[in-house]
Amino acid sequence: MTDSLQFSLDGGVATIRFNRPQxxxxxxxxxALALQHHLRECQQNPAVRAVLLTGTGKAFCAGxxxxxxxxxxxxxxxxxxxKHYNPIVELIRALDKPVVAAVNGVAAGAGANLALACDVVVAKESAxxxxxxxxxxxxxxxxxxxxxxxLIGMQRASALxxxxxxxxAQEAVQMGMIYKTFPDDTFEQEANALARKLAAMPTKGLAYTKQLLNQSFGNDLTRQLRAEGDYQLRAGSTADYKEGVAAFLEKRQPTFTGQ
Structure with missing residues (x-):
């Protein structure tokens, strides 16, 4: 692997960090190949329950x-x-875990579009x-x-x-391009907290939600309703569903295991 892309795993969150600030x-x-490798690793490792993609320095990724x-x-x-970018996008969309893009600075060209392929995009206010x-x-x-x-409609996308x-970043939120911004001085902590929140949630349920969202781009209403029924049946058979219902009835916080 390369030092230009850093990887760490802590508390169920795999952090992948672009590290060519110069x-x-x-x-x-x-x-590109290291990112593909780590995304495959995240898919295969059950200890990974969410992925955080971010950058070092003033940029997220300049493409x-x-x-x-x-x-x-x-x-x-x-x-x-x-060979480089298409496999990354397909791996992000196929990953059975939520992927958060934490845009810490400028995201340009392919760097912007890799962020937009993620499930949740947050950004520094200055990004x-x-x-x-x-x-x-x-x-x-x-x-x-x-x-x-x-995300933002044909007219705006065409113009941009x-x-x-x-x-x-503020304009990106207003037009629906990204989820939200965080203040620069608390960005890293808040982005990490979001990833940890997702990592503590019902992993299989989130994966099924992601798969349904992927399918919704090509389905008509009838096919999407049918798919929702199929995936709801799968979600209802998970241990996390049983824990969630039990916790609700017992008036306590659930402890999800991702199973």
Missing amino acids: VFNSVNKDV QDLAEITGPNAPEVADIVE SFIQAFSKIGLIPDSAGTYFLPR MMTGDKVS
């Missing part, structure tokens, strides 16, 4: 490291997208989001054209992608 946490091959795709022997941009692709003649990738119009205008 280049605003831009992604190169080593970072692709352009130094890697310039020069005589540079790989094709399309090859980078297919910003930029669909920077048009500024260098590229198109938004990393599922940006999939998630952003679904074509102009490359910067969106402040």
